[in-house]
Amino acid sequence: MYTELNSILSTGPDSFTQGDFILVSDRQSDASFLIHHFLSFYLRARCKVCFLGLVQSFSHYSAVSQRLGVSLAQAKEKGQLVFLEGLNESLSVLIPQETHAGSQDMDFLRDPAVGLRSLYEFVQSSVRSSVGVEEGAEEWGPPVLLVDDLSVLLSLGVSAGAVLDFSHYCRATVCSQLQGNMVMLVRCDGEEEEEDGDDEGSERLLKGLTHQCSLALNVQGLPTGYCRDIHGQVEVCWRRRQGDGQNAQKKLFQYKVHDKGASFFARGTSSAVL
Amino acid sequence: MMAAPVESVCKPSAERSPFSATSFQKKSRSKLISIPGTRPSVQNGQLLVSTGVTSLDFLLGGGLAVGTVLLIEEDRYDSYSRMILKYFLAEGVVCRHELFVAAAQDNPDDILQELPAPILDDVAIHKPAEQPRLPCETHDSLDSMMIAWRYQNLPKVQSALASSSRFGHYYDVSKTMEPEIRQAAKCHRFYLPEHPTESSTTRSPVLKSYSALLRSLQEVIHREGFDVAASMAPLAAEHRCGAKNVLGFLGGSHIGSLSDRLSSRSPPEFENTTQDISTSLKYFKSSYSSISKSRNILRIGLHSLGSALWDDDLSCHDNPTHRHSLTAFLYGLRALLRSSLSVAVVTVPSHLIQWGLLLTLCFSVTRYDSGL
Amino acid sequence: MLPELLQGVDAGGLLIIQDSAGCSGRHLLKSFINAALNREEAVHVIGFEVSEEELRDGSQGSPTQRLHFHNAFSDPLGWTDHPAFTVHQFNLEELTHLVKQTSHPKAATTLVIDSLSWILRHVSPSAVCKTLQQLKKGGAVRATIGLLHADMHQRGTVGSICHLATSVITVAPGAKGDEAVAKITKRSKSGKVIQEEEIFNIKEDLTVMVQSKASHTGPKQPGPEEQETDPTANLTFNLRLSDTEREAKEKLALPFVFSKAKKTALLHLGPGSGRILYEPDANDDYDQEDPDDDLDV
Numbered sequence: 001m002y003t004e005l006n007s008i009l010s011t012g013p014d015s016f017t018q019g020d021f022i023l024v025s026d027r028q029s030d031a032s033f034l035i036h037h038f039l040s041f042y043l044r045a046r047c048k049v050c051f052l053g054l055v056q057s058f059s060h061y062s063a064v065s066q067r068l069g070v071s072l073a074q075a076k077e078k079g080q081l082v083f084l085e086g087l088n089e090s091l092s093v094l095i096p097q098e099t100h101a102g103s104q105d106m107d108f109l110r111d112p113a114v115g116l117r118s119l120y121e122f123v124q125s126s127v128r129s130s131v132g133v134e135e136g137a138e139e140w141g142p143p144v145l146l147v148d149d150l151s152v153l154l155s156l157g158v159s160a161g162a163v164l165d166f167s168h169y170c171r172a173t174v175c176s177q178l179q180g181n182m183v184m185l186v187r188c189d190g191e192e193e194e195e196d197g198d199d200e201g202s203e204r205l206l207k208g209l210t211h212q213c214s215l216a217l218n219v220q221g222l223p224t225g226y227c228r229d230i231h232g233q234v235e236v237c238w239r240r241r242q243g244d245g246q247n248a249q250k251k252l253f254q255y256k257v258h259d260k261g262a263s264f265f266a267r268g269t270s271s272a273v274l
Numbered sequence: 275m276m277a278a279p280v281e282s283v284c285k286p287s288a289e290r291s292p293f294s295a296t297s298f299q300k301k302s303r304s305k306l307i308s309i310p311g312t313r314p315s316v317q318n319g320q321l322l323v324s325t326g327v328t329s330l331d332f333l334l335g336g337g338l339a340v341g342t343v344l345l346i347e348e349d350r351y352d353s354y355s356r357m358i359l360k361y362f363l364a365e366g367v368v369c370r371h372e373l374f375v376a377a378a379q380d381n382p383d384d385i386l387q388e389l390p391a392p393i394l395d396d397v398a399i400h401k402p403a404e405q406p407r408l409p410c411e412t413h414d415s416l417d418s419m420m421i422a423w424r425y426q427n428l429p430k431v432q433s434a435l436a437s438s439s440r441f442g443h444y445y446d447v448s449k450t451m452e453p454e455i456r457q458a459a460k461c462h463r464f465y466l467p468e469h470p471t472e473s474s475t476t477r478s479p480v481l482k483s484y485s486a487l488l489r490s491l492q493e494v495i496h497r498e499g500f501d502v503a504a505s506m507a508p509l510a511a512e513h514r515c516g517a518k519n520v521l522g523f524l525g526g527s528h529i530g531s532l533s534d535r536l537s538s539r540s541p542p543e544f545e546n547t548t549q550d551i552s553t554s555l556k557y558f559k560s561s562y563s564s565i566s567k568s569r570n571i572l573r574i575g576l577h578s579l580g581s582a583l584w585d586d587d588l589s590c591h592d593n594p595t596h597r598h599s600l601t602a603f604l605y606g607l608r609a610l611l612r613s614s615l616s617v618a619v620v621t622v623p624s625h626l627i628q629w630g631l632l633l634t635l636c637f638s639v640t641r642y643d644s645g646l
Numbered sequence: 647m648l649p650e651l652l653q654g655v656d657a658g659g660l661l662i663i664q665d666s667a668g669c670s671g672r673h674l675l676k677s678f679i680n681a682a683l684n685r686e687e688a689v690h691v692i693g694f695e696v697s698e699e700e701l702r703d704g705s706q707g708s709p710t711q712r713l714h715f716h717n718a719f720s721d722p723l724g725w726t727d728h729p730a731f732t733v734h735q736f737n738l739e740e741l742t743h744l745v746k747q748t749s750h751p752k753a754a755t756t757l758v759i760d761s762l763s764w765i766l767r768h769v770s771p772s773a774v775c776k777t778l779q780q781l782k783k784g785g786a787v788r789a790t791i792g793l794l795h796a797d798m799h800q801r802g803t804v805g806s807i808c809h810l811a812t813s814v815i816t817v818a819p820g821a822k823g824d825e826a827v828a829k830i831t832k833r834s835k836s837g838k839v840i841q842e843e844e845i846f847n848i849k850e851d852l853t854v855m856v857q858s859k860a861s862h863t864g865p866k867q868p869g870p871e872e873q874e875t876d877p878t879a880n881l882t883f884n885l886r887l888s889d890t891e892r893e894a895k896e897k898l899a900l901p902f903v904f905s906k907a908k909k910t911a912l913l914h915l916g917p918g919s920g921r922i923l924y925e926p927d928a929n930d931d932y933d934q935e936d937p938d939d940d941l942d943v
Contacts, residue, residue: 057612087609094480094606095489109602117725156605157598161767165723168695172720176697207797210667211763212695239670249823269877 001041001068004264005034008236008253009215013045018142019175021167022183023213025206029232031185031219033257035148036061038183040068043075047180048140050126052119052147054086067260080140082126086152112157116166124173127180142180145170149185150209151202160205167209184209214240222254229272230254234264309569309615311369312340313441323369323571323617324442326361331442338619340571341611343604347624348578355621356385357447359575362619364389364451366573367459368443374494374574374616376464376487378583385577386461390445391452462494466584481596483585484603491574491610500572500614572616579603580622589626647830647842648856651813652681658782659789659812662762664796664804669819669826672760673848675793676701679758680852683712687788688755690745692731694718694764695793701760714748722764733768737777742786754788757781761793762807771803778810820845825857 006012024034039061042049053061061083062072075081084105093109105122108114127143153163167184174180186209188202210216216237222230238249253264265271315322315336322337325344331337338344348355366373367389375382469486480488495501580588580600587594604620611618651661661678665671679701682689689712693701698715721729735741745755759765765774781790796804796816808814816829824847832840845857878885887895 060612087605087612091488091492091606091609094602094609095485095492109605112598120725152605155598155601157602164767168722169725172697176699176719204798207667207795211670211795211798 001044002037002262002264005037005262006041008251008264013041016045016181018179018181020181020215021171021175021213022181023209023216024183024185024219025188025209025216026185026219027188029219029221031187031217032148033262034217034219035146035183035185036064036068037262039146040065040070042144042146042181043070043080046080046141047144048080048127048142049075049144049146050082050123052084052086052123052145054084054152055148057087058083058085084122108153108158109156112159115162116153116158120166120169123170127174127178143174143178144180145174145182147184149187150205151187154202154205160201160208163205164208167212171212210239214238229256230270231256233267309571311365311371311441312571313337315339323371323573324365325358325619326365326443326445327358328442328444330358337441338617340615340617343607343611343618343620346619346621348621350625352578352621352623356577359577359619359621360385360389361445362573363575364392364445365443366571367451367456368392370459371571371573372460372462372498374462374464374491374572375577376466376490376575377577378466378483378581379578381465382461382463386456387450389451389456390447391449392455393444393446464490480602480606481585481599484599487576488603488606488610491607495572495610495614495616498572500570500616502613502615569615572614574616574618576618576620578623579620580627589623647832647840648815648828648844648846648854651815651830651832652678652854654685660778660782660810661789661791661813661815662794662808662811663791664794664808664814664816666795666797666818669817671793671815671817672696673852674815674817674828674854675758675760675791677848677852677854678791679713682756683710686712686753688712688714688750688753689758690714690716690748690755690787691758691760692716692718692736693760694722694733695761712753716744723768733765736765736769736774738780738784741777741781742784745786755786757787757790759790759792761795763793763795763798766799766803771806775806775810778807782810
């Protein structure tokens with residue numbers, strides 16, 4: 001986890017708000033470093049984590065988390081981490097076998113029109129199992145759902161509306177009912193544009209998720225182009241906070257990703273500049 | 275992402291040739307097995323292979339990472355994209371990698387016969403004992419030199435391909451590769467007309483043609499031992515967001531048209547670092563001893579996916595019925611590549627595909643901001 | 647005009663609050679609920695987007711026994727076995743039934759829909775419009791208030807819904823942090839249309855304070871809470887000046903200083919023609935003689 005980001009968000013593994021839906025989005029950039037942050041953050045906070053890793057293999061996340069000081073394999077063994085490796089599961093659906101194989105979770109690959117109900121049911125079962133404490137099992141904190149990422153579902157044929165329904169149901173279960181947290185990554189390709197006729201677009205998905213979330217982190221490249229020392233900017237948007245007015249409070253930071261973490265700083269105060 | 279830890283970088287060639295000019299051996303921290311034709315990236319330690327075009331390697335940051343897919347948008351007459359595909363395969367032959375070629379339009383054998391001839395001069399002779407797969411060189415007594423006798427024992431110019439330890443070679447496009455060289459490499463073929471789509475009851479979201487291709491790939495990967503067990507980390511992640519670098523060829527213009535989209539170096543992204551090469555290859559060593567077969571790379575070349583000959587109407591209609599079939603196939607391809615020592619180059623006739631659809635296709639398009 | 651609307655939507659009225667991702671209209675919606683409760687009306691809320699706790703949050707003081715929350719949040723699509731309220735129940739019969747069940751028949755009821763955008767994702771816009779129109783006409787509820795996320799739909803959809811409304815309030819972020827701008831369009835029964843723009847903010851007890859009519863001038867002021875980070879901190883070299891250093895800096899004579907005469911001459915331009923003012927430097931060799939005199943030409 002990145003300590004500077006923790007101080008920006010005023011959280012720490014010992015004290016974080018519950019019931020939050022954190023939306024991480026990027027535009028022509030790569031915000032997955034934030035997913036790694038939240039994964040190691042919540043594992044360190046001793047939460048029960050359900051991670052839908054749809055775009056990379058388990059070993060990839062494992063290797064990166066190792067650099068952040070968290071072992072995914074261990075967490076999985078202890079039962080703290082439930083990991084859905086989308087790539088692996090998809091092969092059994094995409095290459096149809098004679099014997100019925102494969103779990104139901106990636107059913108949306110079979111028929112995208114069906115929607116993500118089975119994926120939600122997977123989330124529900126893995127998250128609710130933490131409520132009942134088995135004999136001798138460790139007690140974990142509130143459940144956390146991490147999704148990397150939602151945009152790949154769009155490109156596999158699932159409609160934006162179905163993804164919004166999925167995130168709604170996850171929020172109702174994880175955030176509201178179980179008072180846990182949820183972090184989802186959504187990626188946008190082009191510039192913000194008017195999509196009057198396009199119902200399937202990632203823009204529509206992003207807007208819908210923004211309405212649902214309580215904290216939004218938007219990652220973009222620098223408007224001036226590539227820079228070796230500053231990899232981009234992050235806009236932090238608090239949408240729901242106790243006592244605040246109706247407007248979202250926004251703050252802009254720049255960041256640099258390096259070997260074992262990422263550093264965040266106010267605009268123009270990169271250590272390369274000063 | 276790792277500032278290339280120097281200790282763990284090993285020389286691309288592990289052979290100890292008696293003809294090497296120096297007896298200096300770099301001391302590596304851990305015993306590494308290297309696969310010929312690969313090298314670790316200086317930026318993040320990923321294992322890279324050459325695409326066959328050295329300037330393209332440079333644009334990609336040193337080479338194409340193992341486990342990733344390079345997606346090329348075809349130019350209108352499929353001349354440059356086909357050339358890149360052939361270079362990629364030719365490089366595989368020269369590096370002794372295994373090949374897998376799939377096409378729906380031309381017979382893969384025809385594609386293989388058109389591979390450009392490599393320009394080989396300073397290829398080292400290797401001891402047959404170290405590389406049992408090499409053709410045994412029967413040497414007559416070396417011509418003893420009268421005047422330049424000091425150079426007698428140095429490597430000679432080879433016309434036949436032994437094995438190249440270099441990374442990236444040059445080719446003579448005016449000549450095709452000689453059959454002996456080509457046949458020395460192991461090639462797997464997938465020609466769609468030879469695979470009649472069986473009617474099966476199981477529904478698949480991808481077209482039958484694509485699922486047959488995926489199945490064939492999966493079989494080859496498993497049978498030839500390219501797969502990496504789940505406990506071992508695959509060596510590659512993506513550049514930035516995903517497996518695919520999209521290079522566009524606009525009507526015959528060359529790679530220079532990309533220069534405003536690609537910078538010479540990508541920022542060392544955090545997620546590019548999957549694993550230290552040393553630790554991952556350590557796992558290979560343990561499996562190596564058990565299988566006693568050296569690891570190799572599988573180079574996969576897929577020609578003109580998304581075209582009508584693959585039974586895909588993505589390029590025919592503005593509103594195709596199988597909109598997401600190709601993306602689902604690419605997702606499955608990524609799954610296969612992530613868990614194996616293979617690398618793929620895919621060409622797509624994007625000029626036939628409506629732009630909006632293309633965007634959904636390239637869900638993991640890499641965009642490099644030009645740093646000016 | 648905002649306070650008037652808060653005081654009571656006319657019978658048979660449909661009020662639409664439009665918002666966007668940048669500025670949420672839910673706070674304003676809560677204010678309307680509050681105002682209706684204070685008027686001793688029964689309020690029925692069909693909540694799709696937020697849970698009951700979140701909606702009730704902030705309205706602890708007001709009488710809440712007349713607030714009936716119908717939970718469409720936990721299972722709006724019927725994915726579990728016992729959905730409380732699904733999106734397909736959004737039609738006149740079901741809603742009338744719902745309202746009649748829990749309300750005193752004589753009390754005026756207000757129906758609040760949070761949000762219409764959710765319904766529009768699953769039910770066709772024409773069906774939603776029909777239901778809203780029937781609610782307007784029928785006697786089950788006195789007034790309907792709906793929240794609509796304008797950036798989630800096509801322009802035509804938003805337009806059709808707002809076409810039915812008697813009043814539309816579009817909320818946009820204001821210049822300062824907690825302020826928002828409300829663009830209000832109100833259609834009275836006589837057909838007259840009033841449009842206004844007001845700046846308002848919502849206090850903690852959910853009362854609305856209208857600041858002023860919006861002025862179209864003035865740039866956006868930065869939020870007061872933005873602290874400028876001091877760039878001279880955390881450096882390996884010192885960029886600050888101590889007092890003595892500052893004094894010495896000010897005392898320093900600058901190398902190129904004009905004499906007073908030259909300064910005044912430059913400041914007060916002479917009448918028309920330019921003048922050349924030459925002040926010989928220490929190194930200048932000012933010799934009045936004409937060097938050409940030596941020439942023997």
